Every structure is written in structure tokens, then in C-alpha cells.
Amino acid sequence: MPSKQPTTERSRRHFEREQRIRAAPAAVFPLLCPVREYDWIPEWECRxxxxxxxxxESGCIFQTDREADDGIDTWVISRHEPNRAIAFVRVNKLRVMLYEIELEPLGEDASRLTWRQTVTALDERGDRHVDALREEDFAQTVAKLEALLNDYLG
Incomplete structure (x- = not known):
């Protein structure tokens, strides 16, 4: 008898990058917040x-609306461990994204942040979107955020 379990054939991509921030995790972590990002990301907007x-906080929900992301994204904070880690589930009509950031102290006045992004398509159009994602673009975004954080933390 054939199995009736559904198969999954959607596209999925995983990206990972590290940042070096010239501040302790206790100074960096509060800035990884939809409200505090207005302080250090010039183009940041959310609802x-x-x-x-x-x-x-865990369970916090917010939305962003960017043409590059194909419209409205709904974000849910799924993990919130102060000074250690934060994770977001981010959904739009094309894909679901798990965005994880882990913080590790490097001495008294520095941190390593590991940014992980797993993107899964929801349909055929989403497959094309996910397949077009490039490692270089993720790396560039993380590098830009690293510069912004370091500039803000001075």
C-alpha cells in the first residue's frame, strides 16, 4: 500500500555569517529589537x-513592508534569551524565513554575532524566489548591519 504522507519539494536555502561587534552582548542585544532598530538602521520601518x-520579547509580532521582499512580512519573535540569542520567524506570501542571531562574548568589550537564515518556499513562485537568493547578498547585508552596529555603539 503506497504511503499517503505528503512529500516536500519546496526550495530551501540556508545562509550563515559572523559579525565582530566592538561591544559586549549586554550592549548589543537590546538593539536587536523592532523598536530599537530605529536608533541604528537608517531605513528601518515596521508596524x-x-x-x-x-x-x-518572546511572542512579539511586527510587520515590515518592502518592495524588495514582495510586500508585507509578518515577523514573530520565537526565541528571546537576553544577551545570548534571538530568533524570528518571518513570513510572506512567497516564503517562510527563520532568522537566528546568537551572541557570544569576546573579552569584556566585544561580541561575535552569528547570523543564520533558513528560507523555505511556500509555492512554485516562492521556489523561484528562494532559488534566486544569493550568498553574496546575505553576506553584504550582514556586513552592512555590522558596520551600522559598530558605528552606533561607537
Whole structure:
């Protein structure tokens, strides 16, 4: 008897990059927040949907609307470990993205941030979108955020 379990054939890509930030995790972590990103990312815009505290927390939901991302993305903070890690599930009509950032102290005044992104298509159009994603673009984005964080933290 043939199995009736569904098969998965959607495209998936995984990217990973590290940053060196000239500040301790305790100074960096609060900035990884949809509200605090206004302080250090010039083009940042979002709409808060739900937060009890007014800042990043487990279960916080916000949305971004960027043409490059094919419209509205809904973000949910799925992991929130102060000064250690934060993760977001980010969804739009093309794909689901798991965005993870882990922080590690490097001495007293520096941190290593490991950025991981796993992107999975939701349909055939999403497959084309995910297949077109490039490692170089992710690396460039992480490098830009590294420069912005280091500039802000001075």
C-alpha cells in the first residue's frame, strides 16, 4: 500500500555569517529589537502588531513592508534569551524565513554575532524566489548591519 504522507519539494536555502561587534552582548542585544532598530538602521520601518512590554520579547509580532521582499512580512519573535540569542520567524506570501542571531562574548568589550537564515518556499513562485537568493547578498547585508552596529555603539 503506497504511503499517503505528503512529500516536500519546496526550495530551501540556508545562509550563515559572523559579525565582530566592538561591544559586549549586554550592549548589543537590546538593539536587536523592532523598536530599537530605529536608533541604528537608517531605513528601518515596521508596524508593531503585538508586544506586552513595548520592545522585543518572546511572542512579539511586527510587520515590515518592502518592495524588495514582495510586500508585507509578518515577523514573530520565537526565541528571546537576553544577551545570548534571538530568533524570528518571518513570513510572506512567497516564503517562510527563520532568522537566528546568537551572541557570544569576546573579552569584556566585544561580541561575535552569528547570523543564520533558513528560507523555505511556500509555492512554485516562492521556489523561484528562494532559488534566486544569493550568498553574496546575505553576506553584504550582514556586513552592512555590522558596520551600522559598530558605528552606533561607537
Amino acid at each position: 508593531l502588531v503585538y508586544t506586552k512590554s513595548g520592545i522585543a
